[in-house]
Every structure is written in C-alpha cells, then in structure tokens.
Amino acid sequence: MKCGLHVPAVRPHELIRMAEEAEAAGWDGLFPWDMIWGINVWVCLAGVAARTSRLRLGPIITPLSRRRPWAVASEVATLDHLSNGRAVLMVGLGAALEAPPNNWFERVGEVTDRKTRAEMLDEGLDIINGLWQGQPFSYTGRHYRLQDVDFDLAPVQQPRVPIWCVGAWPRPKSMQRVLRCDGILPGVMKPEGGFGELTPDDVRAIRDYVATNRTLTTPFDIVVEGETPGDNPEQATAQARRWAEAGVTWWLEDVWATPQQTGGLEGMIHRIRQGPPRL
Secondary structure (H helix, E strand, O other), rough: OOEEEEEOOOHHHHHHHHHHHHHHHHEEEEEEOOOOOOOHHHHHHHHHHHHHOOEEEOOOEEHHHHOOHHHHHHHHHHHHHHHHOEEEEEEEEEOOOOOOOOHHHOOOOOOOOOOHHHHHHHHHHHHHHHOOOOOOOOEEEEEEEEEEOOOOOOOOOOOOOEEEEEEEOHHHHHHHHHOOOOOEEEEEOOOOOOOOOHHHHHHHHHHHHHHHHHHOOOOOEEEEOOOOOOHHHHHHHHHHHHHHHHOOHHHHHHHHHHHHHHHHHHHHHHHHHHHOOOO
C-alpha cells in the first residue's frame, strides 16, 4: 500500500515546501484541494513537479461539471509531461450544498442539480479519454459537442493518466462509472440516504465487485483517507495495515485537520516529517 498526503489549498510556495518535505520523508503522493477560485491547483502542481522527482500528483477532487473537459485534458497531460509521468486525475460530482464552502457552486453560477452534474461528469470522462488518444476526436452529447479536435499532447502514461473517481457504494450508477476508471475514492451510502462510515468489510466488497465486473486491464486502486498518529508509529502501522489487508492500495493522510491540533502550516509540516505508516 502506498501512502500519500491530502492537503488543503495553501499558498503556492507553502505547497512546494510541503512537497519537498513529503518526498524527503518517504511519502508517495501529494494531493491538494481543487478550489473554485483563489489558489489554482494546476499551476501549483506544475511548480511541485519541477521540485520533486518521485511523488504522485493530482488535485482532490476535480468536479468535472464546473470545468471544460478539454481544458482538464490539457492540464492533466501537461502535468504528466512536466512530472515525467506522475500525474493522477481524481474526479467526482463535488459538493454543491447550501452551507459554505459547498455553496460556491451556486455563488458563481455553476450547475447544482445532481443528475445534471452526473451527466456532465460522464460526458467529461468520455471526452478526456477520447482526446488523450492523440488523434482527431469528435463527440456529441447532451452537454458537450466537439468537432474534429486535434489534440496533440498525449500523456506520458499510457494508455492514459490514471483516473480515480469518487464512488458511492453500492449505488449501481455510481459504481458503473467507477468501472470505467482506474481507481475509487469510496463512500458508503446509508439506506436512508447520506454517507455512512466506511469499513474494511466495505472495501472487501468493493474489491470483489470491481474484480468481477471491471473489463479494463489497467491496474485499479482503492483509495481511503484518514488520520494516523505520527508520534506513535506502531499504532499508525496497525491502523494502516487493517486497510491494506482489506484491499486498499493508497492511504491518504488528512493533514488538513492537523492545524487544529498543532498549529497551522508548521503543524502540517511536523506531521509530514514524521513520515507515513510503515508497512
């Protein structure tokens, strides 16, 4: 199991500092928030790519309904070239709720209807995959239309940059979308609605579902996030091991919660320096 960092949208030079510390401490990836405005995660990750050599890089997460899919295809392919094949694209619907900061969709005129955003996500995945083939591409959907687009920057990674998708287990439509991708950031839907707590047994069920139903031959990742105690390596390892044994391939450490405990940027840097759980 690989271990990455889930970090907030800090200032650009702070993110580069985090990345350098993360690579030195043995972390495997760095995944900052993708914000609607303010810090541009793609520009920041280009800087990170230039200052690192090993970390996997990508935003967590990009709601495709508020991005032009051809722009996302270009940004990801460019990052993949700058990083020599280390980019990851994480996508989902995004949260479009009434309370801040999730009401940012509405405040800037973005689509908030869940069904429409799901349609735009599916069409966006079609377009990104089509453009990355590196040959003239046309597409006609309900929300997007492309005519003979000549996309001349195929990613370094082939057949494509890995795409990880938020998946609501066990909702069929959501899981069918996951099967088109290369990884899942899973959430468990409660029968009465809303998300419940993910367990290792849920991960085992997801792993078995994917193994039975996925037809793609690319590797598939199961990505889970949480917090481990950096000052207690044995406990951190035991916590991570139960997820690895269930089938998780990527653990993302939520250092964005750390400032409440140990103080801002330096608190996050302290946790990063403590290193990932050792398996």
